[in-house]
Amino acid sequence: MRQFQELGHKVVLIIGDFTAMIGDPSGRSKTRPPLTLEETRANAKSYVEQVGKILLTNDPARFELRYNSEWLEHLSFKEVIKLASLLTVAQMLEREDFKKRYTEGVPISIHEFLYPFAQGYDSVPIACDVEMGGTDQKFNLLVGREVQAAYGLEKQVAFIMPLLVGGDGQKMSKSYDNYIGITEEPSEIFRKLMKVEDPYLPTYFELCTDLNPDEIKAVLEKGGPVGAHRVLARLLTGAYAQSLIPSRIDKNLYESLGYHWEAFGQDQGGQNPVVQHAEARYYEIAHGGIPDEMPEVSVPLGELHGGKIAVARLFTLAGLTASNGEARRLIEQKGLRLDGTVLTDPKMEITFAQPLVLQRGKDRFVRVRPG
Known part of the structure; x- marks a missing residue:
């Protein structure tokens, strides 16, 4: 989204405060508990805070924040029927999560069928050209295309991104305690990145940095697991510690932190005090020490x-x-x-x-x- 902004496009960030009251069934093995509108608004505060570290939120020509309760809360039942007529039950059951639950006899509530239509309708009032989402959102994004066509709009492009797994290979989630938050303390970010299991290092480099394939290959092969972990942890800790994450997380950023690229993580030191402190604390703890700073x-x-x-x-x-x-x-x-x-x-x-x-x-x- 940041890259789209830098290329001159306007990003519209939609906070799904109304759809959260339905509960997104994507990837769920059972009905998701709905939230109240007040709860969704409270959660949204942290989303906006995190987005402010990534997107250019102070330029109205390149950023707009909307809540989908603006249009969904006032949608008439007539419009809901119109939306529901766009897909058949058979098409809904083609969704992997719905199909699995139906086959296993796990209940599917009717309101869960409405979620894709609600999300799809989001693209109508803002006349969306491109909608971005993870691979788990593919069905919802495609429904958005059909909803737009029903309202006489050109179908949006579905820009589908791979999901970043947790460092242990499971879906990144607070419930699994395997998430890395971009607003966490630098020492926590560094620690968690150093614990990413070796098989997932290539994915982290590919999805979280702007290093090209040859550079990633060199880091992994010449730096080895330890060196590669250091490069990853230094790069992302240095980037996320800034009030606005740099446009590119690459070789130049790594060298700006005071490290030698060709050392591929085997060198020590660096010149950025935030990264230095985070790395020093990590190794202090790794060798059995108790840090001075802690929650x-x-x-x-x-x-x-x-x-x-x-x-x-x-x-x-x-x-x-x-x-x-x-x-x-x-x-x-x-x-x-x-x-x-x-x-x-x-x-x-x-x-x-x-x-x-x-x-x-x-x-x-x-x-x-x-x-």
């Missing part, structure tokens, strides 16, 4: 009993585990540490009167304070 959480005094607290409960309150049960399981597996010491007793209670450093695995830290 801090205050634990309510009401959680203490006689000045003590179950250590499993403490990890859950700190956000390092989803539940007390998960914390106990990780303690049994020796996966949690308290002030650098491996925990072994899942029923352990501790006196909590001063700040403590909690650690999950090698690189997740939280400092907890009472009160």
Whole structure:
């Protein structure tokens, strides 16, 4: 989208606040829980913040922000019937997710069939020429073409992009804890990129950088896995740390950070303080050190009993585990540490009167304070 802007086009970013109340069924194995309009508007704030790091949002000639509740909330039932007449049930069941659910006897609600029409209608009021989306949105984008034709508009071009998987090869998702957020702290971005599994490095270079195929091949072959990870982590950490992500994340950007391209990640140092600090912290933690800077959480005094607290409960309150049960399981597996010491007793209670450093695995830290 940024490249389209730089080529002179106007980008219209549509926040699907109304369609979120239906719940996008794309790739879902069951009905998605709908959200209220207020919830979707709250979520949209973070979307706009992230987009502001990528798109040229201050130029009205190249950027426009719209919410699809503007037109969908007032659509008449007559118009809904018109939209629903554009496709047959058989065509809807050609969608992979719907087909799978129907074959397996998993319920499909009628309102889920309406989602592609609602998204497709978005292209009508803005007279969209090109709509961009991931491979999971192919069906919805093609429906948009049919909806435009029904309203006398020229069919949009469906610009379909491959999806970036998480570093572990699964779909990138907060629920899998395998996502990389462009507004996260640089040290977190660097850490997560260094943990991308080797088989997915080529994909990350292809989708997240502007290096050409020969340059990517050279990094992977001459730098090896360690060197390639360093190049990727330095490039993206340096890019995402800027208020506006550079137009090109390439060899020139890498050298502007103070690294030698031909070293392919084997050199140390660099001149960018943000990237330097993120890399130094990563290696400090990798060698068993405890960083000085980390997230801090205050634990309510009401959680203490006689000045003590179950250590499993403490990890859950700190956000390092989803539940007390998960914390106990990780303690049994020796996966949690308290002030650098491996925990072994899942029923352990501790006196909590001063700040403590909690650690999950090698690189997740939280400092907890009472009160």
